[in-house]
Amino acid sequence: MGWHGVFRRWVLARHYRLAREALVPHFFDALTAYALELARLGLPHAKEAVAALRELRTLPLPSFTGEVEDVFFSIQAQLAEHWGEEVAGAVRRGLSRNDLDLTVFRAYLRDRTLALLGDLLRLRRAVLRLAARVEGVVVVLYTHHRPAQPSTLDHYLLGVESLLSRDTERLFRALSNVNRSPLGASALAGCPYPVDRRRLAALLGFEGPVENTLDAVASGDYALELAAALQTLGASLSRLLTDLLFWAGRGAFLVGEGLSQGSSLMPQKQNPVVLEHARIYAGRLMGSLEALAFLNHNTPFTDLNDHSTGVLEPLAAALEAGEAALELTRAALEEGAFVQKALMEELSPEVLASEAVDLLVRKGIPLPEAYRRVRGALPGLRPELLGVDREELLSWVSLPAFLARREVLGGVGPKARAQALSRAKRRLKEDQKALAGLRARVRLARRWLQHLQPEEGQEGAEEKGQVEGKERQK
Template sequence: MCMKEHVEKTDGTTFPGKTFADAVLRPVFNIQREYYYKPFIKISKAHVVMLYEQKIIDLNESKKLIEGLNEIEKKDFSAVEYNTSYEDMFFTVESKLEDIIGEDVAGRLHIARSRNDLDICEFRMVLRVKVIEIMERLNNFRKVLLNLSKEHIETVMPAYTHTQPAQPTTLAHYLLAFYDSLSRDYERIKKVYENINLSPIGAVAITTTGFPINRERMCELLGFNDVIENSYDCIAGSDYLMELASTLMILNTNMSKLIKDTLDFCTKEFNAFYLTDPYVQKSSIMPQKRNPSSLEHTRPMASAAIGEANCVFNMLHNTPFGDIVDTEEQLQPHLYKSIENTIKVLNIFTSVFATMKVNKDLLLNRSKEGFITVTELADTLVREKGLSFRKSHKITASIVKHLINNNLSIGDITPEILDELAQEVGVQELNISPQDISKALDPVNFVNIRKVTGGPAPEETRRMLENREIKIKEDIDFYREISKDLEDSEKILGDTVNNLLLIGI
């Protein structure tokens, strides 16, 4: 038997071929069944209302269509299996509607619409809900970061560059830096939402229709903020997907940095953060172990979120600017998985950071180690003795080297040592007092005098916190407002449909 005969025997000679159905159509149907059935019914009901209001179909047809859709909506569509007699969910539902109200009336539903604009509308309706969920979880975590920052405005700790202790800062200053990164993520997500929540309905296949439809009315009934004006853009533009994907990649990359630092701070060697019992696991053999498994599991979650989001670019790359519904149907689950993992990461960190303990005394002591306050000693020599910073830097570098070579600590610096080392670089006696040296090398003083905008001084940190508390209230209000808008649109559609059914009764 030749290959052609073999394929025709196994796949058949009519649409759809078994291989095509098994590899593509059945998996796509399962995706449609899980995510798009309810949006499909909502869009269909809104479409019936609009067609009636525009006098494209009559009242009797409208009522029959709504009653048929209501009956289908009550059925458990999750139990429906793919049937090769129907290409996808669209035709499956259309067939069920024909069984209920008759083929002729059911066929009126498809006036002035296509799977192109219908599918894109479903994608956008699902994604906007998921984006709102990200907003909620990101707000929850940011609130926890703000609360933790308020508790640790004066918790002095080392700041690190190149993974080495660099200068003293505070835990609040450190946490607010992450908070600000996540706030920019929130702004990106808000913009993504605005670009997702636009209606493509009415584009039909690509060029709209000769029927006098009302796209703005559909936009209102389905809770969109506005209409995508150009009908070609409605069905071909996919940048809203890439915008969401890139935002998810940025957010999870930001979170991955916090994951890395937090796991380091939980080690016995760092011993700065102590996770409470619900978020650590015991070793199966070593009874002393407290494994921060809750956080360890977030690493692959964040990586998976980035990888799934990157699939969006890989799948859309080099596709034509035209109908990309088929591509998007297989693409969407990658976005959903990325969102799911992102939410898990945010949920875990919200719980862990809301309950963890901080070793304040240890962090303060660490700030006194490693000569990380000598930058302020160099600055003091500039301010008090009029030295150039370059010369002052040489002197303090010599001091650190001298202390290390002689197995001394930073507390062993004396005016005499300073004068001796200053003379080696051509500076006469500095005449700096022990009190000035001690003050310059005190990590608490180091932090307190850094009052420049954005610095770690407690008063500046409090100012930043106040501003961020105002802004997050605005962000929470935005989240609540758009959530309510979607709830209201559901009620508007429901009331409109019910009122249509009551006409003439």
């Protein structure tokens, strides 16, 4: 009996296409690791299955025809056709599509998240380089959509980088839960053969296995956590992009020529469209969590499809949106230019009124009275209404004096900004080192999966661990 046309279109063909385009290498990795483990246990034909899988992965996988329902069975059909039923059957001993699929999905999401983290670290590096380049450039910042106080552009950018560093932490934490192997959990109760699940995880570059075998195939929280981290990143990027668009609208931030578009009607206009498109992608990140939450809501703990195949497409789309938002934002910052005069356009005595209040308080005037005097002296902070010497007032509310009084931790004072930049660079370097270690683990695992011989057994896995340690130290 053939598949119903509707089922073929909306389920089988769609899932097969996604798997063929994105998941095939991970299927071969997981199947090869499992065959290596069965070979270590001495199961017949497992060694031949390892060799067959390594050869088959170099060949293109056929497109969906409806003869088999998914990529796993397509691989199985080719193994059976070219290497025989016994070799094809060997790798299936104790293996379920439940633990295989979830292992593949997690490996795919891990690799995509590592790529996203690389983009995020590059954006942070660009922000810090820009902060060093615009050190001391004064900008009037807003609260409640009104000019509030002067600051410096590097102080603003250091604040943005600090926010992005926490987004990095959240993604690392989410990745740590994604980066766990379900392989060996079988359908849900565990593999009937004494496979070493920790070794399977190591062979695939995972940090370790998901311990409980039902949890390994039934839980969807790893996807929810990743989506939540992506959603928060989207909010962070959107806030930065909103500010950049505000400055661009006032001529205080000029987008690079290759990132802007002219008007179809008005020849005088050059539109900062890169910022708008980056914000669109950031907005897509904001909606990623809701879809995954619904897929996990009200599903029995033993149901799989809702939070396995169901979450893969929205998560993949969210990761793609994240990469786009990060790259477009970085390009805008690297190719753009701030205009100092426009940034200071609203610099006036009014934005330094709080300094006049402080001056009066230091002279012994009660705070409520000082506040009333300054309100009465506006606009212009007229010294005769404040009861202070004009020269003293001008000296106190000058920009250098304003900055010099703010040498607190994280403040806008020159020394505080220099120290913050130094700390941010160290923090970024540590995150880059952590990312390099994770990438090295995955890269070495792939190398070993393609070349490790079955008879090397546990000694080979131990040697792999030593090589990984040396690689991470470099």
